[in-house]
Amino acid sequence: MAEEVMIKADNLVKIYKTEDIEVMALQGLDLTVETGELLAIIGNSGSGKSTFLNMIGGLDKPTAGRLTVAGNDLFKLNEKELVAYKRDTVGFVWQNNARNLLPYLTALDNIMMPMSLQKQENKKEKALELLDTVGLMHRKDSRLSQLSGGEQQRIAIAIALANSPKLLLADEPTGSVDRKTADYIFDIFKRLNREKGQTILIVTHDVTLSKMVRRVVAIRDGKISSERILKEQYADIATNTVDWSTEDTQEEYAIIDRVGRVQLPHDLLDELSLDSNKVRVTMENGRIVIEKPADA
Numbered sequence: 204m205a206e207e208v209m210i211k212a213d214n215l216v217k218i219y220k221t222e223d224i225e226v227m228a229l230q231g232l233d234l235t236v237e238t239g240e241l242l243a244i245i246g247n248s249g250s251g252k253s254t255f256l257n258m259i260g261g262l263d264k265p266t267a268g269r270l271t272v273a274g275n276d277l278f279k280l281n282e283k284e285l286v287a288y289k290r291d292t293v294g295f296v297w298q299n300n301a302r303n304l305l306p307y308l309t310a311l312d313n314i315m316m317p318m319s320l321q322k323q324e325n326k327k328e329k330a331l332e333l334l335d336t337v338g339l340m341h342r343k344d345s346r347l348s349q350l351s352g353g354e355q356q357r358i359a360i361a362i363a364l365a366n367s368p369k370l371l372l373a374d375e376p377t378g379s380v381d382r383k384t385a386d387y388i389f390d391i392f393k394r395l396n397r398e399k400g401q402t403i404l405i406v407t408h409d410v411t412l413s414k415m416v417r418r419v420v421a422i423r424d425g426k427i428s429s430e431r432i433l434k435e436q437y438a439d440i441a442t443n444t445v446d447w448s449t450e451d452t453q454e455e456y457a458i459i460d461r462v463g464r465v466q467l468p469h470d471l472l473d474e475l476s477l478d479s480n481k482v483r484v485t486m487e488n489g490r491i492v493i494e495k496p497a498d499a
């Protein structure tokens with residue numbers, strides 16, 4: 204596999220089975236993420252975003268399909284290799300950060316905690332550097348319980364980075380903070396990506412934030428349905444003064460899967476107002492045209 208590919212998901216399928224129902228959370232998901240990308244994943248609640256992220260994080264296994272992350276064929280790792288993968292290759296930030304914070308320890312000790320599992324020089328220096336990265340140097344001796352929710356979330360980011368993961372995963376990291384804190388947190392991610400080349404995958408509901416990212420993929424019913432790519436003129440987001448909340452900064456593309464299936468955008472389909480499940484597909488001057496069949 205080429206060095207530049209960080210994530211390659213091939214036809215991932217996940218079926219959750221409970222007593223009487225089966226949920227198909229992923230329905231043949233394909234995605235390639237290059238090393239150094241900051242990628243946002245959007246999608247309605249229940250579309251399979253967390254299922255996908257947990258799989259990349261080594262926390263869950265698929266029902267079928269293949270997933271390679273940083274050269275690791277994820278579902279072929281044995282227990283020991285998987286533990287090492289979770290410790291060294293990926294860092295995880297959740298919406299609810301209580302999962303990886305220890306309230307009675309100081310901010311600094313919380314960041315040093317995961318480092319104790321790894322052979323690493325200069326742990327304290329590295330932890331202080333990370334505190335600086337998330338803008339909380341002045342809080343280093345505060346217990347976690349004394350920090351605000353937004354500050355705790357920033358510590359959670361520093362913890363996720365403590366072992367210098369190749370890949371940083373964040374599942375709705377700004378989901379439970381206010382606008383200002385969300386912007387600040389998103390800024391940390393952008394800075395990490397731009398200055399350190401950190402590869403980051405971030406699931407977000409926040410439309411404003413997703414508009415600032417070079418590439419956004421939308422998951423619908425457990426598959427990638429479309430991608431939005433930042434237009435050239437917005438590429439240098441460090442220097443311009445765009446109103447990200449209103450401007451149309453990205454170009455939208457539909458995704459064709461390996462067998463030629465496309466998910467058509469709901470709004471276009473609504474406009475067609477079909478009265479059956481059949482459409483006519485023809486080629487006209489180099490364009491594929493999808494139209495309502497003429498009345499029989």
Ligand SMILES: Nc1ncnc2c1ncn2[C@@H]1O[C@H](COP(=O)(O)OP(=O)(O)O)[C@@H](O)[C@H]1O
Pocket residue numbers: 219220221226227228246247248249250251252253254255
């Ligand atoms: N552990 C589980 N057991 C059964 N169903 C699950 C489980 N986890 C998720 N699901 C179902 O899988 C689908 C996708 O869930 P999820 O990946 O959490 O979506 P998202 O993060 O996009 O909201 C949903 O229908 C959800 O109810």
Ligand SMILES: [Mg+2]
Pocket residue numbers: 252253254374
């Ligand atoms: Mg989720």
